[in-house]
Amino acid sequence: MSKLSQTWSHIQTHLFRFLETEVSPLNATEKRFATILDLIELDRFIPMTRWPRGRPPKDRASLARAFVAKSIFQLAPTRQLIACLYSNSNLRRLCGWEWPDRITSEPTFTRAFSEFACLELPVKVHQAVIERYQSERLVGHLSIDATDIPAREKPVAKPPEPVRPEAKRGRPRTGEVRPPKAPPVVERGELKM
Numbered sequence: 001m002s003k004l005s006q007t008w009s010h011i012q013t014h015l016f017r018f019l020e021t022e023v024s025p026l027n028a029t030e031k032r033f034a035t036i037l038d039l040i041e042l043d044r045f046i047p048m049t050r051w052p053r054g055r056p057p058k059d060r061a062s063l064a065r066a067f068v069a070k071s072i073f074q075l076a077p078t079r080q081l082i083a084c085l086y087s088n089s090n091l092r093r094l095c096g097w098e099w100p101d102r103i104t105s106e107p108t109f110t111r112a113f114s115e116f117a118c119l120e121l122p123v124k125v126h127q128a129v130i131e132r133y134q135s136e137r138l139v140g141h142l143s144i145d146a147t148d149i150p151a152r153e154k155p156v157a158k159p160p161e162p163v164r165p166e167a168k169r170g171r172p173r174t175g176e177v178r179p180p181k182a183p184p185v186v187e188r189g190e191l192k193m
Helices: 002-022 028-040 060-072 078-087 089-095 106-119 121-133
Strands: 185-187 190-192
Touching: 028 060, 028 089, 028 121, 060 078, 060 089, 060 106, 078 089, 078 106, 106 121
Parallel strands: none
Antiparallel strands: 185 190
């Protein structure tokens, strides 16, 4: 836990002072966004690619920062993110675009998001943050399953006992065969018939 408090102290003393000299005063959400970018160190996970032929891809690090901003600022569609980047100069500069004409188009955002999904970028960043800040801490959890389990509400009916014909009283007639009687049951030393 000490690593996290040391990091927060560093952010408070250095990062915000530097940012406020470079950009206009930050609101609470922009400070939160800058803090998260500093904590996750997103640029380490963006692969640097060289393009010997053809047009080089747009800056993937800026696009990755923009997707983090999309989550923090709770912007659902990508068009809303792009509109916010055009209108908010602080957010645009925190993402890495100095001028509004440098912001990429919506299809480029979509292609970049597909690349990040294929690279499993969020999973890698999450694992690195956990290893860096929470590796010394033991995390326990309680899983409670509320899944419906089909069960019987009533007990299963027992099959009826076979009906034995009542034994006729008296002696059997000549030639008549009767089934043998059940042996007597003995309980507590008493003989029951």
